[in-house]
Amino acid sequence: DTAVSQTPKYLVTQMGNDKSIKCEQNLGHDTMYWYKQDSKKFLKIMFSYNNKELIINETVPNRFSPKSPDKAHLNLHINSLELGDSAVYFCASRSWGELFFGEGSRLTVL
Amino acid sequence: AQSVTQLDSQVPVFEEAPVELRCNYSSSVSVYLFWYVQYPNQGLQLLLKYLSGSTLVESINGFEAEFNKSQTSFHLRKPSVHISDTAEYFCAAVAEGGSEKLVFGKGTKLTVNP
Numbered sequence: 001d002t003a004v005s006q007t008p009k010y011l012v013t014q015m016g017n018d019k020s021i022k023c024e025q026n027l028g029h030d031t032m033y034w035y036k037q038d039s040k041k042f043l044k045i046m047f048s049y050n051n052k053e054l055i056i057n058e059t060v061p062n063r064f065s066p067k068s069p070d071k072a073h074l075n076l077h078i079n080s081l082e083l084g085d086s087a088v089y090f091c092a093s094r095s096w097g098e099l100f101f102g103e104g105s106r107l108t109v110l
Numbered sequence: 111a112q113s114v115t116q117l118d119s120q121v122p123v124f125e126e127a128p129v130e131l132r133c134n135y136s137s138s139v140s141v142y143l144f145w146y147v148q149y150p151n152q153g154l155q156l157l158l159k160y161l162s163g164s165t166l167v168e169s170i171n172g173f174e175a176e177f178n179k180s181q182t183s184f185h186l187r188k189p190s191v192h193i194s195d196t197a198e199y200f201c202a203a204v205a206e207g208g209s210e211k212l213v214f215g216k217g218t219k220l221t222v223n224p
Contacts, residue, residue, distance in 0.1 A: 004153075041148075041198050043214045056211060090153055096161075097142045097204040099212055101153035 003027050006091050006102035013081060014110055020077045021105045023091030031055075031094040032074040034066060036087045037104070043090075049074055081109045112137040112203045116215035124223050125193055131186040131218045133175075133201030140206040143184040145175055148198040148217075157199070160184065171195075196222045 004025045013019055025032060033056075034046040048056035049068045063079045074091060086109045091102040113136045123129050135141060142161050146154040158169040165177040175186045184201060201215040 041217045041219070043154075043200065043217070045211060048211070092154075094212075097207075097212060098144065098156060098159060099146075099154070099202075101146075101155070103153040 004091055004093055004100050004102040006089075006105050008105060009103065010106050010108075012108045012110065015081055015083060017081050018077070018079045019081060019107070020075055021089055021091075021107075022073070022075045023102060024073050025091075025093040025100070026072065027093055027095070027100060028072075029093035029095050029100070030071055032068065032071075033092045033094065033099070034074065034076050035090040035092060035101075037090060038087050046089075047074075047076075078107075081107075083109050085109050112141060112205060112210075112213045114201050114203050114213050114215040116199075116201055116218050118218050119216065120219045120221070122221045122223060123191055126190045128189050129187065129191050129195075129220065131199050131201075131220065133184045133186065133215060135182050135184065135201075135203045137182075137203060137205065141203045142206060143175075143177060144202040144204075144212075145169075145173070145184070145186050146200040146202060146214075148200065150197070154200060157186075191220070191222045193222050193224060196220060 030051045033048045047066045052068045065077045068074045088104045092099040115134045117132045144159045145157040147157045148154045158167045160177045168174045173188045204212045
Protein backbone atom coordinates (compact mmCIF):
# COMPACT_ATOMS: atom_id res chain seq x y z
CA ASP A 1 0.00 0.00 0.00
CA THR A 2 1.30 3.42 -0.92
CA ALA A 3 1.75 5.55 2.20
CA VAL A 4 1.47 8.97 0.53
CA SER A 5 -0.14 9.04 -2.88
CA GLN A 6 -0.56 11.97 -5.26
CA THR A 7 -2.60 12.35 -8.40
CA PRO A 8 -2.00 13.11 -11.15
CA LYS A 9 1.64 12.18 -11.58
CA TYR A 10 1.95 14.31 -14.70
CA LEU A 11 -0.01 17.39 -15.68
CA VAL A 12 0.47 19.43 -18.86
CA THR A 13 -1.68 22.51 -19.29
CA GLN A 14 -1.90 25.94 -20.86
CA MET A 15 -1.20 29.25 -19.18
CA GLY A 16 -4.25 30.71 -17.52
CA ASN A 17 -5.90 27.39 -16.74
CA ASP A 18 -6.89 26.16 -13.29
CA LYS A 19 -5.71 22.77 -12.05
CA SER A 20 -5.75 20.65 -8.90
CA ILE A 21 -3.43 18.06 -7.41
CA LYS A 22 -4.69 15.62 -4.82
CA CYS A 23 -2.83 13.96 -1.98
CA GLU A 24 -3.79 11.23 0.43
CA GLN A 25 -1.85 9.57 3.24
CA ASN A 26 -2.76 6.38 5.07
CA LEU A 27 -0.15 6.71 7.82
CA GLY A 28 -2.43 8.35 10.35
CA HIS A 29 -0.21 11.44 10.59
CA ASP A 30 -1.69 14.74 11.69
CA THR A 31 0.59 17.01 9.64
CA MET A 32 0.82 17.27 5.88
CA TYR A 33 2.80 19.50 3.53
CA TRP A 34 3.10 20.73 0.00
CA TYR A 35 6.60 21.32 -1.36
CA LYS A 36 7.64 22.74 -4.71
CA GLN A 37 10.81 21.46 -6.37
CA ASP A 38 12.19 23.60 -9.15
CA SER A 39 14.39 22.63 -12.06
CA LYS A 40 17.49 23.02 -9.88
CA LYS A 41 16.06 20.46 -7.45
CA PHE A 42 15.64 23.08 -4.75
CA LEU A 43 12.84 22.12 -2.33
CA LYS A 44 10.66 24.94 -1.11
CA ILE A 45 7.95 24.47 1.46
CA MET A 46 4.61 25.97 0.42
CA PHE A 47 2.01 24.97 2.98
CA SER A 48 1.55 22.86 6.05
CA TYR A 49 -1.64 21.63 7.63
CA ASN A 50 -2.06 20.07 11.03
CA ASN A 51 -5.27 18.17 11.53
CA LYS A 52 -7.04 20.17 8.79
CA GLU A 53 -5.77 23.54 9.99
CA LEU A 54 -3.30 25.70 8.06
CA ILE A 55 -0.15 26.24 10.11
CA ILE A 56 2.44 27.30 7.51
CA ASN A 57 1.92 29.50 4.48
CA GLU A 58 5.28 30.43 3.01
CA THR A 59 4.48 33.56 1.06
CA VAL A 60 2.91 31.65 -1.77
CA PRO A 61 0.82 33.62 -4.30
CA ASN A 62 -2.84 33.45 -3.48
CA ARG A 63 -3.41 31.73 -6.82
CA PHE A 64 -2.41 28.64 -4.82
CA SER A 65 -5.09 27.42 -2.45
CA PRO A 66 -4.67 24.31 -0.34
CA LYS A 67 -7.63 22.46 1.08
CA SER A 68 -7.71 19.74 3.70
CA PRO A 69 -11.11 18.06 3.92
CA ASP A 70 -9.77 15.71 6.61
CA LYS A 71 -6.39 14.96 8.11
CA ALA A 72 -5.66 12.23 5.56
CA HIS A 73 -6.11 14.50 2.55
CA LEU A 74 -4.42 17.69 1.42
CA ASN A 75 -5.26 19.02 -2.03
CA LEU A 76 -3.67 21.88 -3.92
CA HIS A 77 -5.63 24.04 -6.33
CA ILE A 78 -3.85 26.47 -8.62
CA ASN A 79 -5.68 29.25 -10.45
CA SER A 80 -4.50 31.16 -13.53
CA LEU A 81 -1.44 29.04 -14.10
CA GLU A 82 1.78 30.79 -15.12
CA LEU A 83 4.92 29.50 -16.83
CA GLY A 84 6.84 29.83 -13.55
CA ASP A 85 4.50 27.36 -11.89
CA SER A 86 6.11 24.55 -13.87
CA ALA A 87 7.76 22.32 -11.28
CA VAL A 88 7.37 19.07 -9.40
CA TYR A 89 5.00 19.37 -6.47
CA PHE A 90 5.49 16.98 -3.57
CA CYS A 91 3.04 16.14 -0.87
CA ALA A 92 4.38 14.83 2.42
CA SER A 93 3.13 13.77 5.81
CA ARG A 94 5.10 13.98 8.99
CA SER A 95 5.88 12.07 12.15
CA TRP A 96 8.36 13.34 14.74
CA GLY A 97 10.22 15.53 12.27
CA GLU A 98 10.49 12.77 9.67
CA LEU A 99 8.74 13.42 6.38
CA PHE A 100 7.13 10.78 4.19
CA PHE A 101 6.91 11.96 0.59
CA GLY A 102 4.64 11.14 -2.27
CA GLU A 103 6.16 10.48 -5.67
CA GLY A 104 5.49 13.95 -6.93
CA SER A 105 3.26 15.61 -9.51
CA ARG A 106 5.13 17.11 -12.45
CA LEU A 107 3.29 20.21 -13.66
CA THR A 108 4.22 21.67 -17.03
CA VAL A 109 2.66 24.96 -18.04
CA LEU A 110 2.87 25.78 -21.75
CA ALA B 111 15.39 29.11 13.02
CA GLN B 112 17.61 26.51 11.43
CA SER B 113 19.61 26.60 8.22
CA VAL B 114 21.31 23.79 6.35
CA THR B 115 24.25 24.12 3.99
CA GLN B 116 25.34 21.46 1.55
CA LEU B 117 28.65 22.69 0.26
CA ASP B 118 28.82 20.57 -2.88
CA SER B 119 26.12 20.82 -5.51
CA GLN B 120 27.63 17.97 -7.54
CA VAL B 121 29.91 15.09 -6.60
CA PRO B 122 31.11 12.78 -9.40
CA VAL B 123 32.90 9.59 -8.34
CA PHE B 124 33.90 6.29 -9.85
CA GLU B 125 32.21 3.04 -8.88
CA GLU B 126 33.66 1.39 -5.76
CA ALA B 127 35.30 4.64 -4.65
CA PRO B 128 34.52 6.15 -1.23
CA VAL B 129 32.35 9.25 -1.06
CA GLU B 130 31.54 11.95 1.46
CA LEU B 131 28.66 14.39 1.04
CA ARG B 132 29.01 17.35 3.34
CA CYS B 133 26.28 18.94 5.42
CA ASN B 134 26.56 21.73 7.96
CA TYR B 135 23.74 23.19 9.96
CA SER B 136 23.09 26.29 12.01
CA SER B 137 20.68 26.39 14.91
CA SER B 138 20.26 28.10 18.25
CA VAL B 139 18.60 24.98 19.69
CA SER B 140 19.27 21.26 19.51
CA VAL B 141 18.21 19.63 16.29
CA TYR B 142 17.22 16.38 14.69
CA LEU B 143 19.11 15.69 11.45
CA PHE B 144 18.15 13.73 8.36
CA TRP B 145 19.50 12.61 5.02
CA TYR B 146 16.97 12.04 2.26
CA VAL B 147 17.71 10.49 -1.14
CA GLN B 148 15.85 11.23 -4.36
CA TYR B 149 16.37 8.79 -7.22
CA PRO B 150 15.59 10.06 -10.74
CA ASN B 151 11.90 10.80 -11.28
CA GLN B 152 10.96 9.72 -7.78
CA GLY B 153 10.01 11.33 -4.48
CA LEU B 154 12.34 11.72 -1.53
CA GLN B 155 13.02 8.76 0.76
CA LEU B 156 14.54 8.84 4.19
CA LEU B 157 18.07 7.45 4.14
CA LEU B 158 19.00 7.88 7.81
CA LYS B 159 18.34 10.12 10.77
CA TYR B 160 19.87 11.34 13.99
CA LEU B 161 17.48 12.06 16.85
CA SER B 162 19.59 11.29 19.92
CA GLY B 163 21.98 8.71 21.31
CA SER B 164 24.85 7.36 19.22
CA THR B 165 26.28 10.05 16.99
CA LEU B 166 27.00 7.54 14.23
CA VAL B 167 23.93 6.39 12.33
CA GLU B 168 23.76 3.89 9.50
CA SER B 169 21.41 3.05 6.66
CA ILE B 170 20.60 -0.40 5.35
CA ASN B 171 22.45 0.20 2.08
CA GLY B 172 25.86 1.03 3.49
CA PHE B 173 25.66 4.77 4.07
CA GLU B 174 26.53 6.28 7.42
CA ALA B 175 26.49 9.77 8.87
CA GLU B 176 28.08 11.18 11.98
CA PHE B 177 26.59 13.96 14.05
CA ASN B 178 29.34 16.33 15.15
CA LYS B 179 27.95 18.95 17.49
CA SER B 180 31.16 20.96 17.84
CA GLN B 181 31.49 21.28 14.07
CA THR B 182 27.73 21.46 13.50
CA SER B 183 28.06 18.85 10.81
CA PHE B 184 26.26 15.72 9.67
CA HIS B 185 28.32 14.44 6.75
CA LEU B 186 27.19 11.40 4.80
CA ARG B 187 29.72 8.73 3.86
CA LYS B 188 29.92 5.46 2.03
CA PRO B 189 33.15 3.45 1.72
CA SER B 190 32.34 2.00 -1.70
CA VAL B 191 29.61 3.36 -3.98
CA HIS B 192 27.60 1.60 -6.67
CA ILE B 193 26.15 2.90 -9.90
CA SER B 194 22.73 2.57 -8.27
CA ASP B 195 23.68 5.18 -5.66
CA THR B 196 23.43 7.86 -8.34
CA ALA B 197 20.81 10.26 -6.98
CA GLU B 198 20.18 13.62 -5.37
CA TYR B 199 20.90 13.71 -1.63
CA PHE B 200 19.30 16.21 0.71
CA CYS B 201 20.33 17.03 4.25
CA ALA B 202 17.62 18.39 6.53
CA ALA B 203 17.25 19.69 10.07
CA VAL B 204 14.41 20.38 12.47
CA ALA B 205 14.39 21.72 16.00
CA GLU B 206 14.40 18.98 18.64
CA GLY B 207 10.89 17.80 19.32
CA GLY B 208 10.14 17.71 15.65
CA SER B 209 7.16 20.03 15.64
CA GLU B 210 8.81 22.93 13.81
CA LYS B 211 9.44 23.32 10.10
CA LEU B 212 11.93 20.89 8.53
CA VAL B 213 14.63 22.85 6.71
CA PHE B 214 16.35 21.32 3.68
CA GLY B 215 19.73 21.97 2.15
CA LYS B 216 19.93 22.64 -1.57
CA GLY B 217 20.90 19.07 -2.36
CA THR B 218 24.00 17.29 -3.69
CA LYS B 219 23.87 15.41 -6.95
CA LEU B 220 25.94 12.22 -6.59
CA THR B 221 26.90 10.69 -9.91
CA VAL B 222 28.63 7.32 -9.85
CA ASN B 223 30.48 6.53 -13.05
CA PRO B 224 31.63 3.08 -14.20
